[in-house]
Amino acid sequence: MKRFFPFLIIASLFFAAVPSRAQEIMRVSEYEVKAAFLFNFAKFVEWPAGATQDTSSCFCIGILGNDPFGPVLDRLIGSKSIKNKKILIRRFDDPGDLVFCHLLFISNSERPDWAAIQEKLRGASTLTVGEMEGFTDNRGMIQFVMIDDRVHFLINADAAENAGLKLSSKLLNLAVGVKRKSVKGNGA
Amino acid sequence: MDQSLHFKRFAGTRRWGVVLAWTGWCMSFALGQTVPQEVDLTELSLEDLMGIKVTLVSRRPEKMSETAAAVYVLTNEDIRRAGVTTIPDALRLVPGVGVGRIDANKWAISSRGFMDLFANKQLVLIDGRCVYSPIFSGVFWEAQDVYMPDIDRIEVIRGPGASLWGANAVNGIINIVTRKAIETRGFETYAGGGTEQKKFGGARYGGASRSGFAYRIYAKYFDCGASVFEEGSRAADNWDVLRGGFRMDWDRQTGKSFTLQGDAYGGQVGSTLQIPVLAIRGFGYPTPISGGNLLGRFTRVFSPASDLILQFYVDRVVRKDSVTVSGSYYTVDFDLQHRLRAGRALDMVWGVGYRHTADQIEENKYIIYNPWERNYGVASAFVQDEISFLKNRLRLAAGSKFEYNDFSGFEYQPSLRLLSKIGKRHSVWAAVSRAVRTPSRTEEDLHHLLVEGNRDFLSEKLVAFEWGWHYYATERLYIDVAAYVNRYHHLRSTEPVVFRNKLSARAGGVEAAADWSPRDWWRLRLGYTRCALNTSLDSGSLNFDALRMGEESPASQFTVHSSMELAGCVEFDLTGRAVGRIASARLNRVPSYLEIDTRIGCSPVQGLELSLTGKNLLKKRHPEFLANWITSVPTDVQRSLSCTLSLTL
Numbered sequence A: 001m002k003r004f005f006p007f008l009i010i011a012s013l014f015f016a017a018v019p020s021r022a023q024e025i026m027r028v029s030e031y032e033v034k035a036a037f038l039f040n041f042a043k044f045v046e047w048p049a050g051a052t053q054d055t056s057s058c059f060c061i062g063i064l065g066n067d068p069f070g071p072v073l074d075r076l077i078g079s080k081s082i083k084n085k086k087i088l089i090r091r092f093d094d095p096g097d098l099v100f101c102h103l104l105f106i107s108n109s110e111r112p113d114w115a116a117i118q119e120k121l122r123g124a125s126t127l128t129v130g131e132m133e134g135f136t137d138n139r140g141m142i143q144f145v146m147i148d149d150r151v152h153f154l155i156n157a158d159a160a161e162n163a164g165l166k167l168s169s170k171l172l173n174l175a176v177g178v179k180r181k182s183v184k185g186n187g188a
Numbered sequence B: 001m002d003q004s005l006h007f008k009r010f011a012g013t014r015r016w017g018v019v020l021a022w023t024g025w026c027m028s029f030a031l032g033q034t035v036p037q038e039v040d041l042t043e044l045s046l047e048d049l050m051g052i053k054v055t056l057v058s059r060r061p062e063k064m065s066e067t068a069a070a071v072y073v074l075t076n077e078d079i080r081r082a083g084v085t086t087i088p089d090a091l092r093l094v095p096g097v098g099v100g101r102i103d104a105n106k107w108a109i110s111s112r113g114f115m116d117l118f119a120n121k122q123l124v125l126i127d128g129r130c131v132y133s134p135i136f137s138g139v140f141w142e143a144q145d146v147y148m149p150d151i152d153r154i155e156v157i158r159g160p161g162a163s164l165w166g167a168n169a170v171n172g173i174i175n176i177v178t179r180k181a182i183e184t185r186g187f188e189t190y191a192g193g194g195t196e197q198k199k200f201g202g203a204r205y206g207g208a209s210r211s212g213f214a215y216r217i218y219a220k221y222f223d224c225g226a227s228v229f230e231e232g233s234r235a236a237d238n239w240d241v242l243r244g245g246f247r248m249d250w251d252r253q254t255g256k257s258f259t260l261q262g263d264a265y266g267g268q269v270g271s272t273l274q275i276p277v278l279a280i281r282g283f284g285y286p287t288p289i290s291g292g293n294l295l296g297r298f299t300r301v302f303s304p305a306s307d308l309i310l311q312f313y314v315d316r317v318v319r320k321d322s323v324t325v326s327g328s329y330y331t332v333d334f335d336l337q338h339r340l341r342a343g344r345a346l347d348m349v350w351g352v353g354y355r356h357t358a359d360q361i362e363e364n365k366y367i368i369y370n371p372w373e374r375n376y377g378v379a380s381a382f383v384q385d386e387i388s389f390l391k392n393r394l395r396l397a398a399g400s401k402f403e404y405n406d407f408s409g410f411e412y413q414p415s416l417r418l419l420s421k422i423g424k425r426h427s428v429w430a431a432v433s434r435a436v437r438t439p440s441r442t443e444e445d446l447h448h449l450l451v452e453g454n455r456d457f458l459s460e461k462l463v464a465f466e467w468g469w470h471y472y473a474t475e476r477l478y479i480d481v482a483a484y485v486n487r488y489h490h491l492r493s494t495e496p497v498v499f500r501n502k503l504s505a506r507a508g509g510v511e512a513a514a515d516w517s518p519r520d521w522w523r524l525r526l527g528y529t530r531c532a533l534n535t536s537l538d539s540g541s542l543n544f545d546a547l548r549m550g551e552e553s554p555a556s557q558f559t560v561h562s563s564m565e566l567a568g569c570v571e572f573d574l575t576g577r578a579v580g581r582i583a584s585a586r587l588n589r590v591p592s593y594l595e596i597d598t599r600i601g602c603s604p605v606q607g608l609e610l611s612l613t614g615k616n617l618l619k620k621r622h623p624e625f626l627a628n629w630i631t632s633v634p635t636d637v638q639r640s641l642s643c644t645l646s647l648t649l
Helices: A002-017 A030-043 A071-077 A108-121 A157-162 A169-174 B002-032 B046-051 B059-064 B076-082 B087-091 B441-445 B544-552
Strands: A058-064 A085-092 A103-106 A127-130 A142-147 A150-156 A177-179 B070-075 B097-103 B106-111 B122-126 B151-158 B172-178 B186-194 B197-208 B213-224 B239-251 B256-275 B280-303 B306-319 B326-342 B346-362 B367-369 B373-389 B394-405 B409-422 B426-437 B446-448 B460-474 B477-495 B498-519 B522-537 B556-566 B570-579 B593-602 B608-615 B640-648
Touching: A030 A058, A030 A071, A030 A103, A030 A127, A030 A142, A030 A150, A030 B046, A058 A071, A071 A085, A103 A108, A108 B326, A108 B346, A150 A157, A150 A169, A150 B046, A157 A177, A169 B046, B070 B076, B070 B477, B076 B087, B076 B151, B076 B570, B076 B593, B087 B097, B087 B106, B087 B151, B106 B122, B106 B172, B197 B640, B367 B441, B373 B441, B441 B446, B477 B544, B522 B544
Parallel strands: A058 A085, A058 A103, A103 A127, A127 A142, A150 A177, B122 B172
Antiparallel strands: A142 A150, B070 B151, B097 B106, B151 B172, B186 B197, B186 B640, B197 B213, B213 B239, B239 B256, B256 B280, B280 B306, B306 B326, B326 B346, B346 B373, B367 B446, B373 B394, B394 B409, B409 B426, B426 B460, B460 B477, B477 B498, B498 B522, B522 B556, B556 B570, B570 B593, B593 B608, B608 B640
């Protein structure tokens, strides 16, 4: 026991000396951060004027499949606006139920229906966001990747351009990987 | 004499008083701090968001609630918070896994009964590499280790998983996964000492290039001192191991990635010979152990609906035991796995694999293996399909593994699993599966005074029926319940001087776990396990000892783990374990026990962490488990304290 006294004393000094790091231990769950990312993505993307099939004055964010966000999404961004439009959050169980959304988050549960989803989204100016592996390699536009417990993202710029979306250079610069024409896409 | 005893007791109380006072003082500082202000994340820039380290807690129950099996995942954070320094100690945190320490370097670890030094129904993998010994059917836990801060997670599946994982995944699978190299960049080091692990330390350095290449190297060492025998004399179970390794990942986020990793270790484990039959304690002796492995894995994601994994490894294990079995073996393993999804009806995984083992077992005074060196292999193939109905509400997975091994020939291990989601929060599942435990080299080729191997030894077989309920009550409460009925036959019996398969058994049990966060800074985990095992002898068997096998593992076990995050960056963890009594056929018994482990950690400045860990605080010492097979004399678990300082740059 005696040999622990020095440790105890040193340890105690730490508590006494530096008590105010409380702010730094902000604990945030993965999907809270991802929800904030969705909100931020919308700021850096331009949708083609008049090209939207959306008649309402809302900015629609859709979640397709098993919703990993839960109530977090509504709480964080449900009452906010993007580009002066009120945010409307819609959830879809099945690709067949899809209606136009500015931004669509595709849950990992929809992996098997990926081909059907792409067919459904053909011609629509929808920004697709996903987190399944290979998402941006297969015409998905933005893919979340976790690096060292931090949220990062990949971009398939070609897929976004094909859908008539303009991604700001800032967004492209922050991505950990950008897929462009140099790498041959699937010819959509 | 009396007086000095009294004084000692007084001194003991005072010591604990000091520790308590210190704890209280630290906590008073901690509680005095204000709780961090809620920040509106949407106000933050993308750069800021990318810098936030997130907790992945919410993902875990969701993933688990999707699985038609009894699964538990222990995260890096859970392991760090518990202050554990060995894998067996980490496994104590998993509800439903029995961990019994035999001596300072030997454990009996298994889920759903059958705990033993060589618990042969529990498969263990480290980064996709099987560490289950083909010599003994079991795991030499003293030779299994990783750089603990680099563990990503430990996934534990209770119940058979043989349809995917293959033979010996009978009662459960422990899957230890380390982090990707990209996640372990920078320099990290820790060092500490204590009353049980006398000194320990390690360091890791990792880096990455912009082109998608990342690497890390690590080295660690520990010296675990000897513990004491039941009556108080010093045992010879010292244990020290030096280990180093690396991992390199190439991942350009183009759908192709490659991993190359390896480890090497060397050390010494101490044992005390137990003279069979007479149960007399013999001499203590050290056993040098060493080994290494090299593993390569190529992953190709063709599309979100199709991916391929190709894996290859070589593993070398050396054990120079001068009294019992001394030998070495090489394992070479090749595995290919492809996953294909198309619509709701097809989510298929299939794969093929081949594993080859070449061993050499040295002859000694007591034990001979005939032949002393042998080559054997296992060829395997598996296929599993998952079909979902009713918009994913009902999922059916069916599959089987088919294997051919040189000991018992062809084996099939099918399983059928059904999961149904009820509402948003509940899911219930049921499964029926068959799994086998294949013969080991020992059961085939051993020649010993008391028992002989048997070339006609069969696989042990299990048919298991399982049910479960995952309840995702709120964002803060997750409940998981599983029940099972297992029917075993052809279990190993030790007939007069030969191994046979004349034992049958029925086991039934329930396992319940809850994960509750009453506050943002407080998380509580509870686990309860109950298992009843009844063995019966087939006609002609004389292995009457085996009838008491059900008493050799604790029938029930209850754990509570509290994790508190106090302001001022103090972490306070407390674990309580209540474990039922065990008895062995040799009239030894271990009474039930209640123990408490705790850890207090603080991080006064970013990157520096100091922690104090106390284990088995309630009793000065007590026994935890008895070894049944080729044995070393068990020793007592002692109350212990340790202190760790870690630095991250």
